[in-house]
Amino acid sequence: MDAPVMENERIARLLDAQDKAARLFDDVERLGLVRSGITERTLADEIRDLAATSLGVTRHWHKRIVRAGENTLETARDSPPDRMIADDDILFLDFGPIFEEWEADFGRTFVLGDDPAKLAIRDDLAVIWDAGRDHFARQPDITGEELFEHVTRITEDRGWVFGGVIAGHLVGEFPHEKIRGEEIDSYIAPGSTRPMRRKDRSGRQCHWILEVHLVEPGRRYGAFHEELLDIG
Numbered sequence: 001m002d003a004p005v006m007e008n009e010r011i012a013r014l015l016d017a018q019d020k021a022a023r024l025f026d027d028v029e030r031l032g033l034v035r036s037g038i039t040e041r042t043l044a045d046e047i048r049d050l051a052a053t054s055l056g057v058t059r060h061w062h063k064r065i066v067r068a069g070e071n072t073l074e075t076a077r078d079s080p081p082d083r084m085i086a087d088d089d090i091l092f093l094d095f096g097p098i099f100e101e102w103e104a105d106f107g108r109t110f111v112l113g114d115d116p117a118k119l120a121i122r123d124d125l126a127v128i129w130d131a132g133r134d135h136f137a138r139q140p141d142i143t144g145e146e147l148f149e150h151v152t153r154i155t156e157d158r159g160w161v162f163g164g165v166i167a168g169h170l171v172g173e174f175p176h177e178k179i180r181g182e183e184i185d186s187y188i189a190p191g192s193t194r195p196m197r198r199k200d201r202s203g204r205q206c207h208w209i210l211e212v213h214l215v216e217p218g219r220r221y222g223a224f225h226e227e228l229l230d231i232g
Contacts, residue, residue, distance in 0.1 A: 007204070010204065010205075014103075014104075014171065014207060014231060015228070017098075017103060017104040018228050020055055022106060023055070024047070024054070025095075027054060028050065028093070034091065035112070036085050036112055038085055039082050040066040043085065044065070048064055064095055065107075066091065066092075066093055067080070067224075068083050068085045068089045068091035071083050072092055072222040072224070073215055073219060073222045075164055075213065086112075087112060088112055090112075090115075090122065091110055092110070092222075092224040095107075103171055105171060105209045105211075105226060105227075106227055108224075108225060109125060109225060121221075122223050124214065125212055125223055125225035128155055128212050128214070129212045132147065132150060132167070132229075135147065135150045136210070136229060141195050142195065143194060143196060144185065144189055144193075145189065145192045145193055147167065148167045148188050148192070151212060160214040160216065160217065161216075162212075164213035165189065166188055166211070167211060168187070168208055168211045169186055169187045169188065169208070169209055169211075170186045170187075170209075171208065171209050171228065207229075207230055208230050209226055210228075210229035211224070211225070212226070
């Protein structure tokens with residue numbers, strides 16, 4: 001099998017994994033699993049079980065994250081106390097299911113109730129994410145640091161605070177949880193100065209996740225959105 005076909009297969013597998021993750025989130029919403037009166041951990045466990053029964057998922061490459069209310073201010077590296085989901089909460093889900101050895105990384109925000117400010121921050125996620133992707137597409141030599149700066153600037157222009165220490169990462173086999181030394185180039189973050197469009201150590205094309213974590217200026221709550229950046 002020649003290299004172009006191999007790369008096309010990699011892209012197809014990554015897109016298939018993301019499509020399945022999106023289907024999982026659609027099922028979560030369709031089944032009414034996002035609701036008040038249960039804890040974040042209970043919802044995370046229900047989604048884990050749904051992923052196993054409907055899609056055969058038995059592993060996740062990072063911890064399953066459900067954050068509600070003030071816990072939406074915390075990043076993936078944090079571990080806030082388990083919280084009861086309230087009637088008018090904003091919450092986000094961040095799951096990394098593995099489908100046949102291929103990673104997905106998918107995050108979406110949900111609003112219970114009709115609070116206009118919470119609906120606004122939720123709706124701005126896609127606007128800012130799309131603007132980040134458009135900028136990436138127009139800049140062939142863009143670095144992770146430059147894309148982070150751009151997404152942060154758009155966030156501030158729209159009246160929010162950027163809540164993450166990164167704005168995304170490589171998707172594939174690499175140590176996701178560590179940001180130190182040369183590993184910073186695996187992230188869309190300050191200090192990541194290599195071009196994002198490059199080959200990895202095995203000679204394969206690098207593929208990226210773009211994530212947007214917004215925080216309300218009063219730091220009462222946040223919102224989160226992530227998916228594949230460079231393909232799809």
